[in-house]
Amino acid sequence: MKVLLDQDKCVGSGQCVLAAPEVFDQRDEDGVAILLQTEPPESDGDDVHHAALVCPAQAIDVED
Amino acid sequence: MREAITFPAERAERCPFDPPPVLREVQAEAPLTRVRLWDGSTPWLVTRFAEQRALLADRRLSADVTRPGYPSSAPARPGGTGGSIGFILMDDPEHLRLRRMVTAPFAIKRVEALRPTVQRIVDDLIDAMLAGPKPVDLVEAFALPVPSLVICELLGVPYEDHDFFQSHSRNLINRTVSPETRGASFQALHDYLGEQLAKKPADPDGDVLSQLVARVETGELDRGDAAGMGVLLLLAGHETTANMIALGTLALLEHPEQLALLRDADDPKVVAGAVEELLRYLNITHTGRRRVALEDIDIAGVTIRAGEGLILANDIGNRDPQVFPDPDTLDLTRDARRHVAFGFGVHQCLGQPLARMELQVVYSTLYRRIPTLRRATALDEVPFKHDGAVYGVYELKVSW
Numbered sequence: 001m002k003v004l005l006d007q008d009k010c011v012g013s014g015q016c017v018l019a020a021p022e023v024f025d026q027r028d029e030d031g032v033a034i035l036l037q038t039e040p041p042e043s044d045g046d047d048v049h050h051a052a053l054v055c056p057a058q059a060i061d062v063e064d
Numbered sequence: 065m066r067e068a069i070t071f072p073a074e075r076a077e078r079c080p081f082d083p084p085p086v087l088r089e090v091q092a093e094a095p096l097t098r099v100r101l102w103d104g105s106t107p108w109l110v111t112r113f114a115e116q117r118a119l120l121a122d123r124r125l126s127a128d129v130t131r132p133g134y135p136s137s138a139p140a141r142p143g144g145t146g147g148s149i150g151f152i153l154m155d156d157p158e159h160l161r162l163r164r165m166v167t168a169p170f171a172i173k174r175v176e177a178l179r180p181t182v183q184r185i186v187d188d189l190i191d192a193m194l195a196g197p198k199p200v201d202l203v204e205a206f207a208l209p210v211p212s213l214v215i216c217e218l219l220g221v222p223y224e225d226h227d228f229f230q231s232h233s234r235n236l237i238n239r240t241v242s243p244e245t246r247g248a249s250f251q252a253l254h255d256y257l258g259e260q261l262a263k264k265p266a267d268p269d270g271d272v273l274s275q276l277v278a279r280v281e282t283g284e285l286d287r288g289d290a291a292g293m294g295v296l297l298l299l300a301g302h303e304t305t306a307n308m309i310a311l312g313t314l315a316l317l318e319h320p321e322q323l324a325l326l327r328d329a330d331d332p333k334v335v336a337g338a339v340e341e342l343l344r345y346l347n348i349t350h351t352g353r354r355r356v357a358l359e360d361i362d363i364a365g366v367t368i369r370a371g372e373g374l375i376l377a378n379d380i381g382n383r384d385p386q387v388f389p390d391p392d393t394l395d396l397t398r399d400a401r402r403h404v405a406f407g408f409g410v411h412q413c414l415g416q417p418l419a420r421m422e423l424q425v426v427y428s429t430l431y432r433r434i435p436t437l438r439r440a441t442a443l444d445e446v447p448f449k450h451d452g453a454v455y456g457v458y459e460l461k462v463s464w
Contacts, residue, residue, distance in 0.1 A: 009410075011160065011163060011167075011410050011412065012163070012164065012167035012168075012170070012171065012414070013406075013412050013414070013416060014171060014172040014175075014416070014417045017171075017172040017173075018172060018417075018420075019401075021172075025173075026171040026172060026173070028171075029168060030164040030165075030167050030168055031164070031167035031168050031170065031171040032164070032167075050401070053402065054402060056120075056121070056406075056407070056410065056412035057121075057409070058121050
């Protein structure tokens with residue numbers, strides 16, 4: 001599984017951090033999302049897919 | 065095709081927690097329908113969850129209230145939108161530039177760090193209620209002070225001024241208040257935030273207003289926009305959460321088996337799930353997200369023409385049976401996390417992490433500390449906020 005994050009689109013809602021805290025965090029200065037890991041284990045799959053689903057800016061893509 | 069219904073529509077008398085029945089009827093008929101507004105205009109009403117999400121994420125829609133065709137909720141206040149309420153009525157890239165200036169304090173970890181402060185505020189207010197006379201108005205004694213104290217601390221606004229900013233905020237979001245009064249209330253809040261900003265030192269690590277002053281000094285932001293952002297954060301920071309607290313409590317008192325689930329929950333995940341379901345079920349922003357199309361858009365078999373207005377009714381989106389089975393049942397155990405109570409797209413609520421955390425603390429504390437909490441008036445005597453942009457109750461007399 002590969003996670004792609006488009007930071008230019010991110011509006012800092014924090015939804016991805018709530019959904020998958022092992023994979024996403026936020027920059028201190030402006031709340032923009034950051035990836036903690038680009039190829040998380042399959043065990044995080046549901047959380048990562050949920051993060052992509054609820055991201056309001058649709059800034060997250062997941063390649064299985 | 066049916067004649068355009070009037071929007072906003074009326075709720076059924078005995079179902080204060082449900083959206084207007086006519087909106088559910090048109091939702092069952094079609095994902096988009098025409099509605100008639102106060103000014104005779106007939107924008108699209110987007111009724112279903114999937115189309116609402118798709119359109120709110122669509123860059124061909126504008127949130128700019130000054131564009132012709134934008135479906136306004138009430139006559140414009142004098143001065144129009146001059147002295148803007150900030151970035152919620154702007155489009156990218158300016159919207160995103162301004163939004164990012166105030167996003168950091170609402171990041172998940174920053175909000176989580178505030179949880180003990182919120183817990184203390186909630187406990188102190190409950191102590192005061194328990195020590196005072198009963199019945200008591202839960203709105204005034206608890207639901208309004210919790211988020212007001214929190215947002216004052218975050219922004220760096222003196223809480224002593226709460227009567228002033230709460231009353232003007234109420235005017236600003238009430239569509240039955242005259243445009244002149246709304247204009248005066250906006251100006252009063254704008255001036256007030258301007259004065260607060262003038263008193264602050266520039267401090268990038270201080271409260272939010274001090275951070276805005278620092279942005280003004282570097283030239284990233286002008287003073288008027290800074291005051292407008294202050295108004296937006298102050299208003300959005302207390303009105304919405306206060307209504308979720310009071311209306312949520314009333315809904316739980318009407319569903320005692322659900323209240324018991326929440327009261328007896330030891331797992332923070334159960335509480336967090338309950339908050340999502342209450343957000344979905346109550347969806348207090350009940351006059352829809354509003355946009356205007358910049359280009360022709362084909363969706364669900366219709367063509368939205370450039371310049372046409374759209375109202376995305378997230379209250380009925382969250383009752384869409386295709387997404388939430390048995391949608392009119394309050395079920396705190398369901399997975400409601402997909403709801404659109406905070407909107408969707410680039411304008412989705414900035415303060416949602418703070419709102420969630422406040423509601424988690426409130427709902428997991430209030431009914432545990434006052435297990436015999438009950439309504440002190442009949443349900444049909446509770447004054448509901450039918451006339452505002454945000455649904456809730458003006459007053460909720462409770463006892464125990």
